Amino acid sequence: MDDKVALVTGGTRGLGKAIALALRERGCKVAATWHGDEAAARRLEEEAGIATFRWDVADFDACRAGVARVAERLGPVDVLVNNAGITADAMFHKMDEAQWWNVLRTNLGSMFNVTRQVIEGMRARHYGRIVNISSINGRKGQMGQSNYAAAKAGIFGFTKSLALENAAHGITVNAVAPGYCDTDMVAKVKPEVLQAIVAGIPVGRLGTPQDVARMVAFLADEAAGFVTGATFDVNGGQYLA
Numbered sequence: 001m002d003d004k005v006a007l008v009t010g011g012t013r014g015l016g017k018a019i020a021l022a023l024r025e026r027g028c029k030v031a032a033t034w035h036g037d038e039a040a041a042r043r044l045e046e047e048a049g050i051a052t053f054r055w056d057v058a059d060f061d062a063c064r065a066g067v068a069r070v071a072e073r074l075g076p077v078d079v080l081v082n083n084a085g086i087t088a089d090a091m092f093h094k095m096d097e098a099q100w101w102n103v104l105r106t107n108l109g110s111m112f113n114v115t116r117q118v119i120e121g122m123r124a125r126h127y128g129r130i131v132n133i134s135s136i137n138g139r140k141g142q143m144g145q146s147n148y149a150a151a152k153a154g155i156f157g158f159t160k161s162l163a164l165e166n167a168a169h170g171i172t173v174n175a176v177a178p179g180y181c182d183t184d185m186v187a188k189v190k191p192e193v194l195q196a197i198v199a200g201i202p203v204g205r206l207g208t209p210q211d212v213a214r215m216v217a218f219l220a221d222e223a224a225g226f227v228t229g230a231t232f233d234v235n236g237g238q239y240l241a
């Protein structure tokens, strides 16, 4: 993947950081985006020399301006990992409009907002690798996550349609559906709930960010050109349990 330009949204913490590091290790020039946690972004720049960019993936115009800054600094994007995401959990009968739309706009709206900025260039250059980060809960649903599960399930339809539209243009589009991994997002889950979740994972542990990053790096590779429109579970067997 030497000198391919990779854009990882939410690439400064958690799964995104591991993905950014894995792509850099494989030779990509990596741009990692963030939104609120400046300290994490600075740390990644200092520790790994990865370029970081701040914008809100829920805002289309901010994505247009942000992707233009990435292209100016590193070159046009060859590999896009749509990873940024949030949770705002509540039982549906208690969920307010802000919790619903914030999660939909950030987790699903971002698929349009960011991908739309790179797809024409990828088609023109006849090359692209797009990996969309969904979730096990987009497959199976989860109590208190009707907003999150709806957004993550939407990613599957988006991925397949985009894969079909672009298969003849050298662009692959795939989804990765992680199970529960050890990141800040999962640290927000109550300890007793998390304990019960881990008990239901056949391999007997949470995933690591690297478990997910290795799958993304495989799909982002030039050699994975025959893999498109697919979803890859990285969940320790939890979906089967």
Ligand SMILES: NC(=O)c1ccc[n+]([C@@H]2O[C@H](COP(=O)([O-])OP(=O)(O)OC[C@H]3O[C@@H](n4cnc5c(N)ncnc54)[C@H](OP(=O)(O)O)[C@@H]3O)[C@@H](O)[C@H]2O)c1
Residues within 6 Å of the ligand: 009, 010, 011, 012, 013, 014, 015, 016, 033, 034, 035, 036, 037, 038, 040, 055, 056, 057, 058, 083, 084, 085, 086, 106, 133, 134, 135, 136, 177, 178, 179, 180, 181, 182, 183, 184, 185, 186
């Ligand atoms: N961890 C898991 O177990 C798990 C399981 C299944 C799926 N996933 C999915 O994997 C992805 C990463 O999860 P994670 O656990 O690594 O999350 P995380 O540790 O909370 O990190 C989220 C990243 O997304 C960025 N972000 C959030 N909202 C943003 C916005 N509006 N604009 C731009 N960037 C934004 C954050 O930026 P700041 O640092 O600036 O806040 C951060 O870099 C998410 O899509 C999540 O739904 C995670």
